[in-house]
Amino acid sequence: MPIDHVEKQEKEDGKESYQVVEQGSLPPWAADAELTVVGKRHPRLEGPEKVTGRARYSYDIHLPGQLYARVLRSPLPHARIIRIDATAAAALPGVRAIISSETTPDIPWYEESFLFDPTVRLIGDEVAAVAADSEEIAEDALRLIKVQYEALPFAAHLDAALQPDAPRIHKDGNIAGEPQHYQRGDMDAGFREADTIIEQMYETQTALHNSFEPHGCLATWEGDQLTLWSSTQSIWTVREEVAQKLGLPAHHVWVIKHFMGGGFGAKQVPWKHDVIAALLSKESGKPVQLMLDRRAENLASGNRNATRQHVRVGARRDGTLTALSARIEIETGAYQVGGEASDVSGMYQTLYRCPNVQTDQKAVYTNTGPAVAFRAPGHVEAAFALEQAMDELARALNMDPIELRLRNYAEDDQKKGKPYTAPEALRLCYTQARETFGWPTGHQPVANGPKRRGVGFAAHDWAGGGGKPPGYASIKLNNDGTADVVTGTQDIGTGTRTGLAQVAAEELGVPLERVALHLGDTASGAYSPASAGSATQATIGPAVRAAAADARRQLLKAAAPMLEEPPERLVVRDGTVCVVDDPSTSISVEEVCGRIAPHMIMGQGARGANLEDKSIRTCGAQCVEVEVDVETGEITILRVVASHDCGRIINPLMVESQVIGGVVQGIGFALMEERVVDLKRGVVLNPNLEEYKIPTIADMPVITFAPIDLPDPEANPTGAKGIGEPPLIPTAPAIANAIFDAVGIRLRHGPLSRQELLPALRQQAASGREQKEQT
């Protein structure tokens, strides 16, 4: 679908911008009941490749003569490099290239720093890199590189970095970017109206992504053309940034990513390793594989930033919110690496109807690993605080927490001042979760010996419906009627291939198994945004649908003379072209394609522009039941019911899996995941999977997905809005609320640990005994 025209626009800052308008747009699909491929529980198309180990991840790409690279990383949290002596390393047999700040031109990177910066700002910062015949030789070589550092004072925590005499981490100080202020209404008036005010401080911990496949790439040059098999959520951003950093034209950088073992946001930005591998490959004249080991991965390739949120919420006696404010501090680590900085403030502004809202947010540099987007960035952190505060408010008002939320239901987007496309979706999630869970009326924690059971509830909102354009796709019909769909997106493990192929099959009118979906290749596909923001299905799906519709139109034209009917009278159903009111006059798609072969029908599609007058929201709610052992402090999650809205459900099996996966990660974040830093030395104590705990099957409760499946045709012509990230957002606060329900102890610091719970339980028991003794 080519460009129709381009409109000039004036931006608020007076800059010109240009709005591209693509040709054509499709009407929404008919009712779900008439769909034959979309909405069905198809297993993943690439499943067999993955479970048989055939899917080729970045580690699995091998080129003749390939070398292996390792990066020498700073052992100090803050230091100046005085001298690097790589003589001994270079002399080691099998070492083919060494690069460092001493040999490499200064390529600007984060803030005022360079690719190899003379100042290191975290344990794990890149100092030098080696390519060698084997990984072992590369590691031996690292040990032979002598680096003389001048240690500098450092700040490994928010508090330290905010001290007036704190060590300066960047030349402009320790506040990263501009503090963000948002306000609507009159805060003082709002709080004056309140009958009850809750004011509390909540803290979330730093969590690590721990994708199964670490960051890394294989780089090789052919002349002045660079090919990168990079483990990235955004082949196009990698292409753009690597081209820019190395001074190459875009068409000389080819980025490929066919399979990915997870990204969770950490791979949506380009990292230094792509450029380092490219430079090592250039220098050695050989392909270079540079994959991060788990330690490097967990020190220096991103994390969910810790936050501190000072929340104040006021309400009338009937539960109506009168004012909500949040003061938010974000520990962003040593650099702002790009990707969305974790915007914690957003959910405060939109989740509940409230006339008076204020948020103040600032990000603070520390000498630790840099923060980067991590599955529903900001929202997970905000929900931890806001959804506990709402629970505290409900208890203070002696209201059911779901009722409190219904009382303050946001029908429209108060931040943007626009109605939502699907204003009832969140309410449906509330009621669907409540009913499926069997939410108890009234407060009835259950006791069984030392074990106490309680229930908790939390909700969330999220954007959705796909990014703005662009999304592109093309489709080719083969001579046997099968179809190859070519896109430039990535599958980061969420099942993109299958969901998009379902859209193509539905629109073409052929069975799913007749469609192959190609992605992850900047040479063959067209531009696609990062696989992030839970937006891929919603951004690329409509483009795929448009391409399939274009191919179908041509297919009907081709079938017309064969059936001796005009194309307008023909439809495609289940692989057969037939006359709309005479299904017996038909011809298979295979035969049409075979008869015109070797001519090939090629369809092209782009995603149309976003709605301007409405706002798109996805949302969800979760109910949790926990059991707390008051003697040991052990917390067991008994069951979770999760109801989420993602518009039309393209594939119920995949959406269910995605929700369950989200809840699993939410439980990990709630109870165990935490990067631990020795603040005195700046050393991360658990950059591994031995001491950094992630949940296992043994930690898992029964997780029930309670879908609402509410197609949102206003969001885009597929009606699907995306579900990648949100399912973990409300899990942790729901658990915290359930713990309070069970034992009356409020844990406002993540993770919700036995370490904090047990002393509180003992104190509670002691004061209980005291009370008993007093009576």
Next chain:
Amino acid sequence: MPIDHVEKQEKEDGKESYQVVEQGSLPPWAADAELTVVGKRHPRLEGPEKVTGRARYSYDIHLPGQLYARVLRSPLPHARIIRIDATAAAALPGVRAIISSETTPDIPWYEESFLFDPTVRLIGDEVAAVAADSEEIAEDALRLIKVQYEALPFAAHLDAALQPDAPRIHKDGNIAGEPQHYQRGDMDAGFREADTIIEQMYETQTALHNSFEPHGCLATWEGDQLTLWSSTQSIWTVREEVAQKLGLPAHHVWVIKHFMGGGFGAKQVPWKHDVIAALLSKESGKPVQLMLDRRAENLASGNRNATRQHVRVGARRDGTLTALSARIEIETGAYQVGGEASDVSGMYQTLYRCPNVQTDQKAVYTNTGPAVAFRAPGHVEAAFALEQAMDELARALNMDPIELRLRNYAEDDQKKGKPYTAPEALRLCYTQARETFGWPTGHQPVANGPKRRGVGFAAHDWAGGGGKPPGYASIKLNNDGTADVVTGTQDIGTGTRTGLAQVAAEELGVPLERVALHLGDTASGAYSPASAGSATQATIGPAVRAAAADARRQLLKAAAPMLEEPPERLVVRDGTVCVVDDPSTSISVEEVCGRIAPHMIMGQGARGANLEDKSIRTCGAQCVEVEVDVETGEITILRVVASHDCGRIINPLMVESQVIGGVVQGIGFALMEERVVDLKRGVVLNPNLEEYKIPTIADMPVITFAPIDLPDPEANPTGAKGIGEPPLIPTAPAIANAIFDAVGIRLRHGPLSRQELLPALRQQAASGREQKEQT
């Protein structure tokens, strides 16, 4: 460019067929002088990759856990397999899979035979195949497979196969396919009109392609999806045939070929190795590389068939042809493997104006390697005979051989009864070659001691202008204004990338270095015919031009609001969009693309339909000077002047290289290349590069290309018609004619060997002495 409509057509045999009409068509380019990229001597875009060894050929693809395969081939020219015992081979450590007729389902292949047929029909026929951890283990395993054969009588030569009691090679006998008969006019009357008749028998030898890169592939499965990195001139035919043989849908077979070390026609058909590798990979569960070694390559992967041509040509005293007939026998080897069978008869029907022409052609099976297309198949063989016969006729008439040809100039296509699009091109080749060479008037061989010099001339015609549609291309403009062009064709070594990229750059209006050309991938590109028939530039070039024009239209739409002019008033020149009559009002392509980024302009193009009312011809003529040592029989080529027509010359450097390469191969065919078979045992004596001689730099004369550069806008909108094969067609007969000119000895059997020349020279000398003694 989508399908506009499809027309039903009745074929001659009463079958329905459908004619696809693509939308739109472009006017021809302006005069050459206004072109800025096309027509310029650009070095190959992929040159650096090739000369630095970075270009990845099939051998260079390595997958984790990959196995290596070898094929057990028949040691007998004709035999029945009684039993195959692979027990010992299977027990060899490192052997992972063995397949043979005993274990593999009967997959129909050539004629009545199967993939692994119980009857072997040539030394080299496939009997079994092994995949193992290394090539050495695979070869050891082959030696452990015990095969019990029942030897059958065989025929290793045309004469033997045509005997009444010849061994039956196929169930329907030894004549392959239907004999072909062509006639126009009245042969008897024609020969009666003749004042002079030449009647001679000419024989051409079997020649081997000897591509640097042998046939072979790497096969791997992901679930039920097969990926093949195959060394093929036709990724689409491989996909189609492999899918059909293995019962897979087309979209489950992915064929990739990025670089190729030559094909020369032998790789335009799918061979058994693709399916064998796929089966071995399936059985072993691992990727399998199966590359042919030189012996297998030269026994069983095709050759230029030997021919015997009985030619009779009659002319009036003034040189006007009155009749021409040819009886042609083709030794096609054990199978008809597909691709065009070598049609030798065609050039007899078209090269000269002659009212009375008859050709009779039959192909004969022998128990030798199968024939397949080899660079200008049929035409090379036909020219060897026809162009010597014309020389003999000229001498008999005492006419200059070029004058004789001009006298019989064919202005139109006498076979199809249509005018040529460029009827003067061949005449220009005649005169251009004659003038550049300095063709002597009159017969003036030069003697210098025992060395005699002579000159020879020969001409040819060939089809051109590209196959019928389809040809497809798409093009993407990146955010920095560079372009990625995606096609589904292959580059078999002729420089396809560069020639097509020039077309894209010209039409887009950007410098060549801003364009990357992608090909060789059935997943990303659209259908493309085999890279054969010298048709790739002419078939895909117009599609690329159409795609670029589509992108350019969109680019102008995008630039319109930026320059505040309607798109109709804008043009693109050298990377800049400017107002047509005000070049100072301009914006760079880079800036336009950057301003609309991340929107991406995508263009699509297809090749329009062929002309129906005209015939497209390419043609050429060569003059050769040789020196013959009458004492030793040594033949030295002193110089060659080659004038060829290929319509518009897209890249003079590449066309010149192609012509020189063709002449080199023509010299090899003329003087040294010959597969030698021991007819008593059926054994090929030289299936290697030690005893099968190909020319080296030491054999090369000065080769001068005398271009005519005559754009042929009627052939297609790029005006380019193709030059891949033709340059070797006239070389051998021109040399034979020059030898005759030098020493008066006519060599009618290829290759033109000292073995044949020396006895004739001795006899000539003896008879000369005799004559002298007699005088």
